[in-house]
Amino acid sequence: MAETIIVTGGTGFIGRHAVEDLVARGFKVIVPTSRDITDGVDGATYLTCDLTDAADRDKLIGEANASGLLHIAWRAAVSGLWGAPENIDWLQSSLALGRAFLDAGGQRITLCGSCGEYDWTSGMCIEDQTPLRPNTIYGTAKVSVMHGLSAMCQTAGATLATGRPFFIYGPREHESRLTAYVIQCLMRGEEAACSHGMQLRDYSHVADVGRGMAALAASNLAGEYNIATGEAVRVKDVILEIAKAIGRPELVKLGAREAPAHEPPLIVADMAKTRASGLDWAPRFTLESGVADTIDWFRANA
Known part of the structure; x- marks a missing residue:
C-alpha cells in the first residue's frame, strides 16, 4: 500500500x-x-x-x-x-x-x-x-x-x-510580485516602474x-x-530578461521607484548541505528557461 x-x-x-x-x-x-x-x-x-x-x-x-x-x-x-x-x-x-x-x-x-x-x-x-x-x-x-x-x-x-x-517566481505568481508585475505591464504595452535592480538575490x-x-x-x-539555486543574480537582470523575452525593453524604467532603505545588497543560499545530503532533487530551470515558461503561462492565461 x-x-x-x-x-x-x-x-x-x-x-x-x-x-x-x-x-x-x-x-x-x-x-x-x-x-x-x-x-x-x-x-x-x-x-x-x-x-x-x-x-x-x-x-x-x-x-x-x-x-x-x-x-x-x-x-x-x-x-x-x-x-x-x-x-x-x-x-x-x-x-x-x-x-x-x-x-x-x-x-x-x-x-x-x-x-x-x-x-x-x-x-x-x-x-x-x-x-x-x-x-x-x-x-x-x-x-x-x-x-x-x-x-x-x-x-x-x-x-x-x-x-x-x-x-x-513562475506561473500563477500573484500580480503584486515583481516578475508577474513586469510581465503583465510589458504584455499590456505599459511602463514597468522598478527600483535600480542592483540587489543580488537567489531566484528559483x-x-x-x-x-x-x-x-x-x-x-x-x-x-x-x-x-x-545557490546563485546570486541581480534583480535588474531578471527584469531585463523578461523585457528581452517579450521584446519591450524600452518599457522597463529602472530607478523609477526607490529601493527600500533597509534592503540588504545580497541574499543567497549556500547549497553545500543540500547537495551533500543525497536529496533526490536539483533545479531544472535556468533563469532564461524559467522566465520563458512564466511568460508562456501568463500569455495563455491573460
Whole structure:
C-alpha cells in the first residue's frame, strides 16, 4: 500500500508542484482545501477543510490516516506579507495542526520555511551556521513554528525536516510580485516602474521549489535544508530578461521607484548541505528557461 502524505497548501503557488511530484513518486496524496477545485492534480485526493478550524483539522487527520505531513499552507495576508499580523494566526494554526497530526500517530513533518528566517547581515545563508534572526513578523512566525514542532517531534519520536526557499517566481505568481508585475505591464504595452535592480538575490522557478519540497518530504532527512539555486543574480537582470523575452525593453524604467532603505545588497543560499545530503532533487530551470515558461503561462492565461 502506498504511503499517505497530507500536503497543506497543495492548491497554491508552490504546493501544486509538490503534489504533482509526490503523486509521480507513488505517494497517496491528501490535499485539504477550502477552495472549489476545478484543475486538481490527477491522482491526488482533495478534502474540504479549513485548517484554522479545530474540528476540521481533527476530521482531516482522522480521515487521512497519514504518516507524513508536508506543511506549505500559510494564511494570505491582507497587507504586505512580511509585516502582516495575520502571520501570527497561522503560527498558532500550524502548531495546532502539527500537534493534532502527531497525537494521531504521524511520523514525519516537513515544513516549508523561508529565507526570511535568517539573519541577512552577511548575505550568505548557511543552514546550522547563519543565525535565525528574522527582522519581520513573517520570518519570526516561521522560525517559531519550526522550533515548536521540532520539540513536539522529539517528544513523539517523529522526524522533522525544514526546507527553505528563497526568491520564487513562475506561473500563477500573484500580480503584486515583481516578475508577474513586469510581465503583465510589458504584455499590456505599459511602463514597468522598478527600483535600480542592483540587489543580488537567489531566484528559483516555482516548479523547482515545489519539487524540492516534495523530495524533502519523501526522504528520511531531518534538519534544515535550503531549497534554492545557490546563485546570486541581480534583480535588474531578471527584469531585463523578461523585457528581452517579450521584446519591450524600452518599457522597463529602472530607478523609477526607490529601493527600500533597509534592503540588504545580497541574499543567497549556500547549497553545500543540500547537495551533500543525497536529496533526490536539483533545479531544472535556468533563469532564461524559467522566465520563458512564466511568460508562456501568463500569455495563455491573460
